[in-house]
Amino acid sequence: MSTFWKEYPEITEELTDIKKIIKESIKSREKYLEESIYPMVDAGGKMLRPAFLLLSGKFGDYDSKKMHNLAAVIEMLHIATLIHDDIIDDSKLRRGVDTIQSKYGKEYAVYIGDFLFCQCITMLSKYDYTTENLREISKTISRICMSEISQYHLRYAKNMNIRKYIRIISGKTAALFAICFYAGAREANCNEAMQKLLGKIGYHIGMAFQIIDDLLDYRGDTRVLGKNALKDLKRGYYTLPLIYALKNDKEKEILKLLNRPSLVDNYVDEIIRLVKKYEGIERAEKVADRYTEKAIYYTEKLPDCNSKKILREVIPKLLKRSY
């Protein structure tokens, strides 16, 4: 697991338990199921989503078992979407390990993702969660799918704009962060105002998180993220830095490059130079900053407790990682 939570041994311990629950729920007679999914669970990443769900639940009546199961479901849903994303993106590596699609083929990856989805629903229906959480979680996943579809549909779209971009990342990233906070709070019987406040924190973290992720592509620093830089651009996903630069580029220098039949590496370097020149990076950073500030602003409104302290520390750490 990432060292992101190392200063919070209680969280690390809970996340370890959540991993155990996930592995337990995948166990089956078909050994290759475990073989293919376990490495991804073990690699784990920061496990931000389950961790945020736990932190949010701690603002109410915290029932560990219930919370850990719900957090496991959220992480499994996230893993399922990653497995399917890797098919679409033809990714070789994820969390530093071979992707299921590269190791076992796209066919296999489709079914493994589906299987995980279903296991999540089975788990949700097994424990006594509120129908509202079940409904909200499935609506969120619908939204993620729809946003991924929109994003895919808008590849190479010259009419991509800020509004469309914001809608896509709200749906594909921020909605899941929001539901983590929201579902954690609701399952812990927080009152409605508290649920909404926590949900807002999640939403703003998610927005900033995605914009920063998209920025990394243009900073071109592969060391930071460990994934191929410029992948999005080459695949025709036009993200915020490019959208801003296109707006400022009255000479349409960038557009001319984008219109070339194939986007070879030379052009890509040139596009990055132009995105910098037309202040695309600067402006996108400012938007990310605004979302981060709002997340912090809402966090300050929370009642004092250990969870608030942790959120105060980790939000800037997470969202200013590359500033």
Add this chain to the structure above:
Amino acid sequence: MSTFWKEYPEITEELTDIKKIIKESIKSREKYLEESIYPMVDAGGKMLRPAFLLLSGKFGDYDSKKMHNLAAVIEMLHIATLIHDDIIDDSKLRRGVDTIQSKYGKEYAVYIGDFLFCQCITMLSKYDYTTENLREISKTISRICMSEISQYHLRYAKNMNIRKYIRIISGKTAALFAICFYAGAREANCNEAMQKLLGKIGYHIGMAFQIIDDLLDYRGDTRVLGKNALKDLKRGYYTLPLIYALKNDKEKEILKLLNRPSLVDNYVDEIIRLVKKYEGIERAEKVADRYTEKAIYYTEKLPDCNSKKILREVIPKLLKRSY
């Protein structure tokens, strides 16, 4: 829609309403979602699964609205699995219309399938269905995925045997037919014995249905099914006729052909000849007959009513379609 239910105008009418519900639930701001899924809903096929759910529900307290919604969910789940199956099988046509994967690409088809899955869960959580049905339905879909994974995993497996084959088709086909009957009965408050009896009918219909489907590949009659014959064999899916023939083929004539590095059409013709010679078709037909007889046997145990009459008529029609 197929003419399968044309003698039962009340069922046809209800199925038309179910199509409407499905279309309604897919409606969204993103018009291309509808555009890509509607043709598949309209093509429709026989809509066996929702129809069986309705017929089963009529053995209890039949609440049309509740039943139609549940039947719509079942059909949507079925469509979602078909969309993902078409990715794996690289199919060009389904129900006589272009598959989503062939028309829009595999990437798109992955997300469309996921989206439909999620819409199903959202619908299930919206109406007041029993938690047990929700759990059983998601478990069934898990099983379908696992069986598809097993089937994929066992491609070209020389140790494929009857037991494995039966397990796979139980999971990927019969379980869904069973849950249609079971869920319909439970939602209509049938007693447990009745739920089980109806579930058993569904299971046996599903088993016979899949074996007959697999038989078509070896009868090589493309007119009956409208899909490419021999697809399964070429993809390394060894089904019941082949498994039986392999057992009887002491000279290992078939095995020698299967072991050739590439299965060109000439070999395939020869394999079909050998499967016939070693009584693979005959024996598989007998197994299908036994499942059909059992489905009819359990149907006879049902209390007399219009639904029983319809089941009595359609089961032989469905399962003896090519005898």
